[in-house]
Amino acid sequence: MRVTTLANRVACGLLDLSVLPRLFLATIVSVLRRDGNALLVLTYVRGLQGHVGSAKAELSRPPAGTLRLFAWELSYFSGKVRAYLRYKKRFSNLTFDEVVATPSIVKDVLVRSTQSATVPQLQLPDGRFVQDSTEILDEVELLYPVSPVLPALDHPRQRLTCQLLEFLGDEWLLVPAFHWRWAYSGDGSRGQLMPHTGGARPPNHRQWNELQWGNFLLPKAHDEVKVKAAQWFFRNILFTRRGVKNSIKLLGVTWHTVGAWEASCKHFLEAFEAHLQCHDFVLGGRPSTADFGLLGPLFAHLYRDPVPGQMMRSECPLVVKWVERLHHRGGEPLIGENIEGDAEDWLPDDKVPDTVLPMLQIFFTEMWPVLKSTCRVLTDYLRSGDHDGGALPGKSFGPGCADQRGWGPLQHAFSLPFRSDGVPGGRSHGTRMVMPYHIWMLQRLERTVMSTPDRHLLGEFLRLIGGKELLQLSSMLDGCRVVKRKGLIFPEGSTPPASLAPRLLVLGAVALALSLARHRI
Helix, strand or coil: CCHHHHHHHHHHHHHHHHCHHHHHHHHHHHHHHCCCHHHHHHHHHHHHCCCCCCCCCCCCCCCCCEEEEEECCCCHHHHHHHHHHHHHHHHCCCEEEEEECCHHHHHHHHHHHHCCCCCCEEECCCCCEEECHHHHHHHHHHHCCCCCCCCCCCCHHHHHHHHHHHHHHHHHCHHHHHHHHHHCCCCCCHHHCCCCCCCCCCCCCHHHHHHHHHHHHCCCCCHHHHHHHHHHHHHHHHCCCCCHHHHHHHCCCCCCCHHHHHHHHHHHHHHHHHHHCCCCECCECCCCHHHHHHHHHHHHCCCCCHHHHHHHHHHCHHHHHHHHHHHHCCCCCCCCCCCCCCCCCECCCCCCCHHHHHHHHHHHHHHHHHHHHHHHHHHHHHHHCCCCCCCECCCCCCCCCHHHCCCCCCEEEEEEEECCCCCEEEEEEEEEECCCHHHHHHHHHHHHHHCCCCHHHHHHHHHHCCCHHHHHHHHHHCCCCEEEECCEEEECCCCCCCCCHHHHHHHHHHHHHHHHHHCCC
16 A cells, blocks of 8 residues: 555544544433434444444335335435336336335345345345445336336447436436535535635525435424424534535545536536426437436436526526426426427437537546546556455545545646636646446446447447547446446455445444433443
């Protein structure tokens, strides 16, 4: 291990220790008041850190032929999967039940089943659990192949379009969506101030966010109790040095780049709005994985949250209608308003609508340079000896290890084609953490490229969208390939488990506080 990496891990550990006294005190106060907030939040945090209950929770299999979706209404990826299941239900005998993934369910059921606290998760009729929205769609497509949402390999342009836009929705639009949720959820104090573009009196949807988080923490409680639980969570977990402020910074949002990130998102929305003037969905008259991938950021964060929701409704009304048709009504077409008459199907002959090309160009202009850098940085990291052989940081809205923080080796530079005030034409530069999950998604793209018999035809399509480098994807991935086991990402050929020591740091302090308070010591 390099000395700089070790020093960074020590520094990050000391920084983590600095947040414990306040959390320790807040936990004692909560227990003495018997409000239940600290115990509730600790249950959730234990799940996030990969801890399971002492006894296996009993959970029956879904009724015969029924899928069980564990989700949150506020969740980025839950909206994607929920809409997909509603769509499949229209064309098959698929049935599903949705369960709110409460903190105890996360810790005692989901983490035990998949080693991941991330929602959504889907329980299949045979009792197996699937985590990761992309894999959930893959599994359900095998069970219910009627009206498929991913074009076959003999339609490489449409298939690649779907995978690129799902990738963009899952991992790039995530940044401005996450920013918009939390930058406008502070309590007005300097400690909760985050980069924003709202001027001296920025808009705020704190009360909305408290209620929707309360709905997850205590779904059956009265609104007042829900809000108090969420306020405790915000004050003592989310808006601390290790919370959303740190995550937003590590995703690349700073006071210098925030205007560019918001402009980037609006630029994509403008392109999508123009496309929806001609077609109901990305590939024509019915949804595909491209639509469901884009719904992740556009529903839970940008449509439902009040501040970006107002922007969406005033500037992108067709996108708003698309969100409502896709999520609420199972992918119904916009009858009577379609210009080209897609007949509730994708365009024929593997054609990609011309109006989709600007959206794909955004992928290669903005996200592709970051993905190339991710391959280089992760390859160097795995060769350097810094990695301990266990799981890599996974798919997350925040850092999964110290190496993604401070001056750790899993960080890299990026830029956006907008000035810091959001005006096109300049460039804004920043630094963000490397996400190994992106490699797993790139490997899916690689399989499509390598399975295409007519590489020349595919090359012409890639030339139109600025993506000819995708034909060299295999060489980019050499040295940094990964495998996915349940909810964890490992370097190819690596199996040892990740160390639990960093996970125990905060949990031990909070558990001690709970014990002391209960015994009045």
